[in-house]
Amino acid sequence: MRWIGDGFRSLFVSFFDFRLVAIGRRSAAPIGIWSHWKEVSSYARSGIWIGKRIRSRPGDGELSSKHTDYLQDDRALAKKTTIREIASKARVSMSTVSRVLNGNSFVEESKKQAVKEAVDALNYSPNAVARSLVKGQTYTIGVVSNDLGSPFNGKITQGIAMGLQATKYSPVIVDALWSKEMSTAAVESLVARSVDALIFVGGDIPVEELDQLRKKKPTLVIARELPEWSSDNYFIDNFAGAYSAAQYLIKAGHREIAFVSGIEGRLDSKRRFEGFNQALEEHQITFREELYVSSDFTAPSAVAAAETLLERQSDFSAVFCCNDQTAFGLRKVFSDRGLRVPEEVSIVGFDDDPLSAYMSPPLTTVRQPVKFLGREAAKAVVNLLSGEPVDSQVFKPELIIRESVTKLDTT
Amino acid sequence: MRWIGDGFRSLFVSFFDFRLVAIGRRSAAPIGIWSHWKEVSSYARSGIWIGKRIRSRPGDGELSSKHTDYLQDDRALAKKTTIREIASKARVSMSTVSRVLNGNSFVEESKKQAVKEAVDALNYSPNAVARSLVKGQTYTIGVVSNDLGSPFNGKITQGIAMGLQATKYSPVIVDALWSKEMSTAAVESLVARSVDALIFVGGDIPVEELDQLRKKKPTLVIARELPEWSSDNYFIDNFAGAYSAAQYLIKAGHREIAFVSGIEGRLDSKRRFEGFNQALEEHQITFREELYVSSDFTAPSAVAAAETLLERQSDFSAVFCCNDQTAFGLRKVFSDRGLRVPEEVSIVGFDDDPLSAYMSPPLTTVRQPVKFLGREAAKAVVNLLSGEPVDSQVFKPELIIRESVTKLDTT
DNA sequence: GGGATCTGTGAAAACGTTTTCACAAGCACC
DNA sequence: GGTGCTTGTGAAAACGTTTTCACAGATCCC
Secondary structure, three states, rough: OOOOOOOOOOOEEEEOOOEEEEEEOOOOOOOOOOOOOOOOOOEOOOOOEOOOOOOOOOOOOOHHHHHHHHHHHHHHHOOOOHHHHHHHOOOOOOHHHHHHOOOOOOOOHHHHHHHHHHHHHHHHOOOHHHHHHHHOOEEEEEEEOOOOOHHHHHHHHHHHHHHHHHOOOOEEEEEEEOOHHHHHHHHHHHOOOOEEEEEEEEOOOOOHHHHHHHHHOOOOEOOOOOOOOOEEEEEOOOHHHHHHHHHHHHHHOOOOOOEOOOOOOOOHHHHHHHHHHHHHHOOOOOOOOHHHEEEEEOOHHHHHHHHHHHHHOOOEEEEEEEEEHHHHHHHHHHHOOOOOOOOEEEEEOEEEEOOOOHHHOOEEEEEEOHHHHHHHHHHHHHHHHHHEEEEEEEEEEEEOOOOOOOOOOOO | OOOOOOOOOOOEEEEOOOOEEEEEOOOOOOOOOOOOOOOOOOOOOOOEOOOOOOOOOOOOOOHHHHHHHOOOOHHEEEEEEEOOHHHHHHHOOOHHHHHHHHOOOOOOHHHHHHHHHHHHHOOOOOOOOHHHHHHHOOEEEEEOOOOOHHHHHHHHHHHHHHEEEEEEEEEEEOOOOOOOHHHHHHHHHHHOOOEEEEEEEOOOOOOOHHHHHHHHOOEEEEEEOOOOEEEEEEOOOOHHHHHHHHHHHHHOOOOOOOEEEEOOOOHHHHHHHHHHHHHHHHHOOOOOHHHEHHHHOOHHHHHHHHHHHOOOOOOOEEEEEOOOHHHHHEEEEEEEHHOOOOOOEEEEEEEEOHHHHHOOOOOEEEOOOHHHHHHHHHHHHHHHHHHOEEEEEEEEEEEEEEOOOOOOOOO
16 A cells, blocks of 8 residues: 555555555645646556656646656566567568568568568567457467366366467466356456467366357367267266276176265266176176265275275175275275275276376276377367367277286186 | 469468468459459468458459358457447447446446446456557466476466466466476467466576566566575475474484485475485484485386385385375385385375375375465465565475384384 | 636547558569 | 559558546635
């Protein structure tokens, strides 16, 4: 909070949110020999709020150096070179400079050279904001992620960033943290910044809202199956992943297999259960309900799930976990209770977390091609922006066999 | 690749990088009854490249509807409402609309209302690009991260995003993937997009380059100690973290403690070794060189390190690992060799990975306040942007005691 | 009651590009 | 050698805001 002098329409500066509120009041004693009016504005410069409109009355004389110093806008001194300066240095018009820079029209070789020299000499780089304004494109792609801190989401995002690397688009990543409000806020902020396209990584925004967005901007939804969309949707085949893991357990002789779910209601959890079930049914195994325990993809919740499961005292020789964190949680409870893995209980996970290979025993799990998915999504969005339609695509996960499953002697 | 008709300066469209190359050639047979010139431009619209400059010669008559359809720019139809329309609907000037929207000047209540109604009625939201152009601020903050896929970096970035949530700034996150070229490219792209400030998360860009950048833009370096900077640098006290872990091992009776390093040459690794050493020295323990093994923060490399260490056949009762992934790698080798943890070897880690609590045994480790650091960095950068200087700050890590360290009977 | 100051508002300039438009000179062809 | 297309280029408009500037009416104070 800071008052700029006295003696004129004073300013109340709130640092918290950069709003400037004018408090009109009678002038008391003008600084120096002139009087000012100041349009209340939102310019913060080197800690001092500086008026842009400072008017000396006729006959009031010049501002003293003391005051000009005070009023000086120091950021303005670091003014960037503009296309106008290049034009005048190269003795051509601004249009020509633009044409050379964008390389989209014939320009005489000598002028081309002159422009390039001027650009180098003045160390010019074009202002992307101005370009965006006139082109109506920003060359940015909004990426709405949930929980960037998790390896799964982090890696997908990284894949997108990598895939966009060689293009002229950059990702603008926001983290919605699985919160409804934050995700709408995030999307609004992206739209206001006029990103050229949107990529949703997972999330649970209702399809209707996504439909609305898709009308306005090229939109891609990845790592989330959207049955309503026949295009612009890349996801991993959770059904097949779970099916292959369950199949593997069954082939190893397991019949009583417990299932620890992910977040109930989410399609990925559901599909994993369906794939799991399908494998069981194909081998005429009926799944007993007491072997289903609910969890939420986190290790702490898996601990609770494991305890519930053990309390039920229902026999099982293997557990299917909806992700690797769940497997880690279970493994810990089994350790604590002296249940040996895999000798007494086998475990399979899902995701292939970087640490799963280092669990003891190393975890057999379903690897999702996350980075690949991210990179493909980047390609897809570039295609979308060039007007090529993008068909939905299902990515196959891969069963990584390690040591957490034992072969049962079925005699 | 697509030719728009024949008969005039044709266009070769390269989809790969959106460059349009004009191929001048003699006209053959103009479409319809008029002739065109087309400024070669880079407009892609719904898969068809459409000329902006289509000139019918005098007397050539109107374009037929068939052709206007073809030439129509469909994205332009979805034109956003502008401040001008709000102004005319509310019967005030554009200036007044702007003033109401920004709330930075007195406006008569009745006009204020009229503007607000018009805004609601037309569902207007201001164009951030235009605003940025005139204000010279974009309200974006460039975040240069390395390896977003790792929990450590992912969580810091998440912290920054969370911290920026309530402000009017948004993060623009790029991943440099520890590559020199990618990081310079990333920084250049951020600067070209005129982000208002930069945050570097870790990384190894030379100080001189950072100094240069700092002259142009408010810059904050976090999660990396920069001894040359006395401000704008937030980092975690690696020395203290390692010291407390080593101290804990010593108090538990360990004398022969092995050290598995992080990436050699990086200051965080170095500081951890110094902290470790300091604790040893204070207890008059001389560190034997054969107990130092080099690694690089990844589990696979830790496996190699563990094997090297065991081959040396030097006695040790505990190992200090430079991060948790290293600890996981070691733990696996010890398992495989039948070395019990913690009964025969104790382990401490660094980072507190989400899965460390679920290692068997649960890993005693040094927790870094990563999300907190991210959030604080967000606050700091906002302060920086309002002109308040930001002093460098050291964040204290916390020793999390679990079960991977055993107390030795020192008799 | 009258000069000085305050207040609210619209017109217009500015931000830095790209694109359009107009034009002049060059070329090709009958 | 004239007609008509091609080519290169500069001036100016456009993108959608914010901010400046000018002005008129209101208020204040001696």
